């Protein structure tokens with residue numbers, strides 16, 4: 074694990090060492106989505122009060138942990154039937170409208186998981202499961218936890234599980250900065266080529282994949298470095314006395330409806346109010362991932 078003192082430094086233009094910007098892909102994405110939300114999440118202490126938990130987050134966490142535990146189980150026990158025990162053991166109950174909705178979502182998620190692990194080779198051991206990978210550039214000290222890193226034909230492949238919106242396609246895999254940064258870091262950690270990234274959509278059993286080139290990965294890293302520079306400039310402005318709302322301005326968008334800080338932010342005042350369980354309700358209504366659908 075990288076300790077603060079171990080983070081290498083580079084010389085800035087004035088000859089003084091500049092610290093690398095320590096970050097994860099989600100930290101960078103948070104600033105890109107809305108600088109104010111970034112400030113509430115990563116700078117303001119104490120953190121402003123958040124809204125109540127979302128059912129779709131509970132569902133995502135439950136499914137991810139179940140798949141992690143699948144790989145923690147001995148290969149000869151990796152059968153679809155164990156998913157009921159695994160999902161029960163990791164189920165997060167927060168955010169659902171009532172017991173009936175929670176039960177319906179549990180049954181649906183169990184179906185996704187049983188169908189998904191049926192497609193996996195039980196004796197196959199990935200390079201990493203919920204594995205943290207890290208890399209440094211001249212600007213970034215980057216780390217992030219990939220859902221799964223497979224070994225295929227001598228190369229590493231990034232796998233990201235999705236439980237949310239349907240219709241993910243190759244463009245989503247290609248455009249995901251997080252997946253590209255995981256690939257960049259995984260190549261360095263495992264010392265092998267890593268250019269393929271995949272989104273595994275559990276409800277539909279579909280895979281959206283993209284093969285990066287070294288150039289496209291370099292472009293994503295450069296974009297991440299640009300975001301990091303913007304964040305560091307905003308942090309300097311804040312330290313120099315710029316008002317917080319000017320250094321980290323609001324960036325209202327459709328995301329405001331799902332923002333944990335909308336109650337403390339005027340930017341979200343006009344956004345449609347979403348119930349905690351609304352995203353999963355919509356998915357149930359559309360029959361997403363229904364067995365036989």
Ligand code: SF4
Pocket residue numbers: 107108109110323324325326328329332333334335338339340341342
């Ligand atoms: S409510 Fe909207 S504008 Fe305000 S912090 Fe959240 S995402 Fe940003």
